Amino acid sequence: MTNTHDTLSPGTIGRRRAATFPEQPPRLWKSVKPKKAYDAVIVGGGGHGLATAYYLAKNHGLTNIAVLEKGWLAGGNTARNTTIIRSNYLWDESAAIYEHSLKLWETLEEDLGYEMFFSQRGVLTLAHSVSDVRSKRRNLYANALNGIDSEWLTPAEVKKLVPIINISEDVRYPVHGATYQPRGGIAKHDWVAWGFAKAASDLGVDIIQGCEVTGFDIKNNKVQGVQTNLGSIAAGKVGMVGAGHSSLLANLAGFSIPIQSRPLQALVSPLLEQVLNTVVMSGAVHVYVSQAHKGELVMGAGTDAFNSYAQRGGFHVIEHQLAAALELFPIFSRAHVLRTWGGVVDVSPDASPIMGLTPVENLFLNCGWGTGGFKATPASGWVMAYTVAHGRPHELNQAFALDRFVTGHLIDEHGAAGVAH
Amino acid sequence: MLHIPCPHCGLRNETEFHYGAEAGVAYPEPNVLTDSEWAKYLHIRANPKGWLAERWVHFAGCGRWFNLWRNTITHEIGPAYLPFTTQPKKPDNIGQEGLKA
Numbered sequence: 001m002t003n004t005h006d007t008l009s010p011g012t013i014g015r016r017r018a019a020t021f022p023e024q025p026p027r028l029w030k031s032v033k034p035k036k037a038y039d040a041v042i043v044g045g046g047g048h049g050l051a052t053a054y055y056l057a058k059n060h061g062l063t064n065i066a067v068l069e070k071g072w073l074a075g076g077n078t079a080r081n082t083t084i085i086r087s088n089y090l091w092d093e094s095a096a097i098y099e100h101s102l103k104l105w106e107t108l109e110e111d112l113g114y115e116m117f118f119s120q121r122g123v124l125t126l127a128h129s130v131s132d133v134r135s136k137r138r139n140l141y142a143n144a145l146n147g148i149d150s151e152w153l154t155p156a157e158v159k160k161l162v163p164i165i166n167i168s169e170d171v172r173y174p175v176h177g178a179t180y181q182p183r184g185g186i187a188k189h190d191w192v193a194w195g196f197a198k199a200a201s202d203l204g205v206d207i208i209q210g211c212e213v214t215g216f217d218i219k220n221n222k223v224q225g226v227q228t229n230l231g232s233i234a235a236g237k238v239g240m241v242g243a244g245h246s247s248l249l250a251n252l253a254g255f256s257i258p259i260q261s262r263p264l265q266a267l268v269s270p271l272l273e274q275v276l277n278t279v280v281m282s283g284a285v286h287v288y289v290s291q292a293h294k295g296e297l298v299m300g301a302g303t304d305a306f307n308s309y310a311q312r313g314g315f316h317v318i319e320h321q322l323a324a325a326l327e328l329f330p331i332f333s334r335a336h337v338l339r340t341w342g343g344v345v346d347v348s349p350d351a352s353p354i355m356g357l358t359p360v361e362n363l364f365l366n367c368g369w370g371t372g373g374f375k376a377t378p379a380s381g382w383v384m385a386y387t388v389a390h391g392r393p394h395e396l397n398q399a400f401a402l403d404r405f406v407t408g409h410l411i412d413e414h415g416a417a418g419v420a421h
Numbered sequence: 422m423l424h425i426p427c428p429h430c431g432l433r434n435e436t437e438f439h440y441g442a443e444a445g446v447a448y449p450e451p452n453v454l455t456d457s458e459w460a461k462y463l464h465i466r467a468n469p470k471g472w473l474a475e476r477w478v479h480f481a482g483c484g485r486w487f488n489l490w491r492n493t494i495t496h497e498i499g500p501a502y503l504p505f506t507t508q509p510k511k512p513d514n515i516g517q518e519g520l521k522a
Binding site: 245247248256257258259260261305306307308309310314315316349405406407 | 422423435436438439440442456457460461463464465466468469470473475491493494495496
């Protein structure tokens, strides 16, 4: 690839960089037909599945493995999210894995030898009411105890950081303050998938697109392989990393998981001058905004209320989101909506991921990332690779086991985060 | 936006409703359940690709709960029906039942 960039840092965004936007190279990974058998097969070629394969090869020396993707790489949620990366979660279990992820992000471009436009431009999370302020400050103290950078900003400090924001008291959702994680930021999501795919392929991993898993071969409660539209593939171990389709995969393997699949939408504006150099999130009003390197405003909405696999949602959700965005950023009223799209997110009852063992031996599960999985891509792959390689969870995903819904040890980020994360 | 046929008020906008996920999940007898049976009742709901019988409440109208067949791929609406009544047959592939409901 034409790599003409220095390391990214806040402040190196914008038109200056747009001039050196590199050409996308045509072939990053080898195109292969599936072999008859592998040591391990990963079902799902999104960011998490590809990261799992990469770390299986890199950290655990397993290279006779394949990633099976029914569509195309980065065609699902990996390239449909709003690319926000942060680690300032409330609960210790979440903070540990998301912080591990953020640390991996910080060296990921060097590790993979592939640029991803990872930019630590900071993430601002707004508080709009007294209870919002209390819960955000509680979050802040929890972060401090976990050694995660996070600070409290007054409305005036918010205004200083984001000059275009409206901090008037006289609005429906006034800004009463915000938490700020300076190490948070964004990355170019499809490149993240491609970077992992390239690095995994270079280590000998087979990446097979257009390969849909239609069944699992299970004998004596032990997985033996998978059935696909390209024939059966034997595998000693199988990792299910199917995001929105995880519950369907689990049903194929003969068990049920507590996942509901919901539409989650996002949109972009046309390319604009740089007006926003940090990420602004507001859980209370369902709006998440950043400005991509090229200049488009990227905004995420809330999920639609109902189950769906349609990869689209209702326009009233977008309307609601834009109403909130316009109140926060009156300057956006001059911008147009260029494009909207949706993805299918796998929502778990406690809004935390489910990672680890399943009722079937040698079959491993990684799902339930819901509306916030992109930021976790490296760590999710890291711990999933460990789990597949060793047949037991890594210390970072132990608490996220499927059996927490039986034991009651939930990790309630839903309550902590309001709605989205 | 979905147009949902409330059995009491007729066709209304989706924004007048709240969602209640899978319909017809009976409340179990808690004293005789194992922990995993209880977890299943609490947390596991159908999540099919295709037709799903689900619950909605018309909070901005009659305030009552009812059940509805809806397709999770096409968002087509099938027949609506009241709880504790006979469930209408699952619509065929591409249902046109919506407006007849």
